Amino acid sequence: MNTAVYAKEAVGANYALESMQYAQARTWEAVDAIAAAMLPGMTELEATAIGKQVLADLGMERIWHPLLIRFGANTLKTFKQRSEGNPVLGENDIFFIDMGVVWRGHEGDAGATFVTGDDPDMIACAAAAKTLFERVEARWRETGCSGVELYDFAHQQAETMGWKLNLDIKGHRVSDFPHAIYRAGDLGDYAEHPHGGLWILEIQLAHPSKAYGAFYEDLLA
Template structure:
C-alpha cells in the first residue's frame, strides 16, 4: 500500500507524455551546451537557460534552473553556489533542468568539459557510465531504490570516484509531483516503476575540487 501511494500519479498522467517531456528537456540541455562558453559567468548561463526554455515553449519551470561551474560542481541541489564563477578555458560544468511540457515534468542533467583537462573529461564520462550501469541493474534485477544506490556506490568506487549519497533521486509525474510526498529514490525500498523516478548520479574527484552530475528518467 505504501509503495502504491509513493508511486501515485495525477489525473492527466500518461507515460508517453513523460517520455516526451524527457526528450524535450534533453533537447534543451543540448542547446544550452552550445550557448555556454569560457568567459561566461554562472549567473549568465542560468539566465541563458531560462531564455532558451521560454523560446522552446515550456509550460513552466518546476525546479530552479541549475548551472554549476568548476568547484561548484561539488555542490548539491540545495546548496548555493560559492560566488559567481566565470567559466575558464579548461573547466567543467553541469546543467540541471526541471521543466514542465504539456503538464508533465521533464528533468535532465549532464556534465560538460571545455578545454583539454583529462581528469575532468574522465569525471564527466564516469557520471554517465555509472548512471548507465545502475539503469541496467534496475532493468535486469528489479532492485529497489535503496539497493540501486548501494550498487551505484560500489560502481563509483570501483571506477575510482566518490559517489555523493546526499543526492539520491526523486519522483516526477504530471505536474506537480510534490503532492505525492514520495521521498528520495534512494530511500524507496521497492523496485521503482518506469516513468516515475529520476535517477541522479553525482561524483567527486578523489583529490581535486570538482565533480560531475548526470540524471535521467528511469523508463
C-alpha cells in the same frame, strides 16, 4: 495492496507514460541547447540567464525546479546548496546543467556534465558520471531490486571506478505536474522496485583529489 507503496508511485488523472517520455526528450533537447551556448568568459549568473531564455524560446510551459548551472568547484554542490560566488567559466573547465521543466503537463528532469578545453581529468570525470548512471540503470532494468539496492550498487560501482559518489543525492519522483503532492521521498530510500516513468536516477560524483565533480540524471523509463 500496500497502500504506502502505492502512494509513493501515485500519479494524477492526466498522467501518461508517452507524455512523460515526451517531456523528458524535450528536456534533453533543452540541456543540449543550453550547453551549446556556454562559452568561456561568462559567469554562472550570465549562464543561468541565457539558459532561462533558451527554455522560453523552446516553449516550455513552466519551470518546476530551478535551473542550475554550476561551474568549476561548484560542481561539488548539491541541489539544495548555493553556489559559491559567481565564477567565470574557464578555457579548461567543467560545468553541469540541471533542469526540471514542464512540457504537456508532465515533469521533465535531466542533467549532464560538460567540459571546455581538453583537460583529461575533467573529461574523465564527466564521462564517469554518465557511465555510472548507465550501469545503475542497467541494474534496474535487469533485476527487481529496490531503490535502496540501486544506490548501494551505485556506491560500490563508484568505488570500483575510483570516484566518490555523493550519497546525499539519491534521486526522486516525477509525474504529471505537480508530483510533490505524493511526498514519495528519495529513490535511494525507496524499499520497493521502482516502476518506469516515475523516478529520476541521479548520480553526482566527486573527483578523488581535485576540487570538482560531475552530475548526470535521467528518467528511469
